Amino acid sequence: PNMAVGGAAITMNEARITVLGVPDVPGASFEIFSRIAEQNISVDMIVQNVGDEGHADISFTVPRDELQPTLDAVASASQSLGALDVTHDENVAKVSAVGLGMAQQTGVADRMFRGLSEAGINIQMITTSEIKISVLVSRPEAQTALRVIHEVFSLHQEPTDRPTF
Amino acid sequence: PNMAVGGAAITMNEARITVLGVPDVPGASFEIFSRIAEQNISVDMIVQNVGDEGHADISFTVPRDELQPTLDAVASASQSLGALDVTHDENVAKVSAVGLGMAQQTGVADRMFRGLSEAGINIQMITTSEIKISVLVSRPEAQTALRVIHEVFSLHQEPTDRPTF
Ligand SMILES: C[C@@H](O)[C@H](N)C(=O)O
Ligand SMILES: C[C@@H](O)[C@H](N)C(=O)O
Helix, strand or coil: CCCCCEEEEEEEEEEEEEEEEECCCHHHHHHHHHHHCCCCCCCEEEEEEECCCCCEEEEEEHHHHHHHHHHHHHHHHHHHHHHHHHEEEEEEEEEEEEECCCCCCCCHHHHHHHHHHHHHCCCCECCCCCEEEEEEEEEHHHHHHHHHHHHHHHCCHHHHHHHCC | CCCEEEEEEEEEEEEEEEEEECCCCCCHHHHHHHHHHHCCCCCCCECCCEECCCEEEEEEEEEHHHHHHHHHHHHHHHHHHCCCCEEEEEEEEEEEEECCCCCCCHHHHCCCCCCHHHHCCCCCCEEEEEEEEEEEEEHHHHHHHHHHHHCCCCCCCHHHCCCCC
16 A cells, blocks of 8 residues: 655654663563653653563653653662663654554655665664654754655655655 | 543554664665565564664564565565574564553553553563554464453543543
């Protein structure tokens, strides 16, 4: 099926937190996110890839100005889980291609990643849904990444003139 | 802000592919997804966590019956990238909580992960958008995971009776 990317979005002031080496067992994610929920911290992206040898890394983003309370909340979770480490980066931004019918995302990912590749922008994290592909990039590159998405999906054009992918 | 989970979704017959140890440089994601796009393979989830020492793991899911052509496409990408390895699992399913206004997802993640934890279901991958939290679980656990989501978000009730989180 065809899909149409209808827009692009940017969240400029994110911070990324990663809990490394989380035991890959039921309840571990809950331990982390219950502590965060207790502090009423607003989480944006959550990314976890498959575990390796019984451990997984869980990353998530929060508004940059919520980094410190997040690190405090995560520190206690990490300790009680026996996770390996907690890292963070406050120089990141989320950029997204937003679709109208992106149930098949392959063409969108291909085109979006080509554009970012040609602009020399490194993709730090990827997360997707049927209507959205989001990448985390460094903040200095975020505006360029947004411009790239506008260009590769012809978003400055009228919707009827836009190609579908 | 409050948010409402309006529904749950399940994609029962997924297969997960992971390219391990991808060089964490611009163009690497494009190399993988261009090969997949060339084969017209429909990709569902794409998950990448932050890299470590110059390498990152990229996972994605496809319909289970597209696994073999996907492995063929990825094999050549992996080789040209000098990635470490390619792994896969065809015994997985995607289960999601779908929201109406989930711009702040913390309460949803907390509640969803609590339910899965109490049911003893292991979360293999996590990906999110403003309107959705999706987890990859083993296929035998998928129906239970779906039931859990219905229960923790009271999805059998009329919308006006549902709590918001
Ligand atoms: C790693 C973490 O997601 C774990 N598998 C859990 O289910 O909580
Ligand atoms: C790992 C991969 O995402 C790489 N960082 C890229 O930009 O393509």
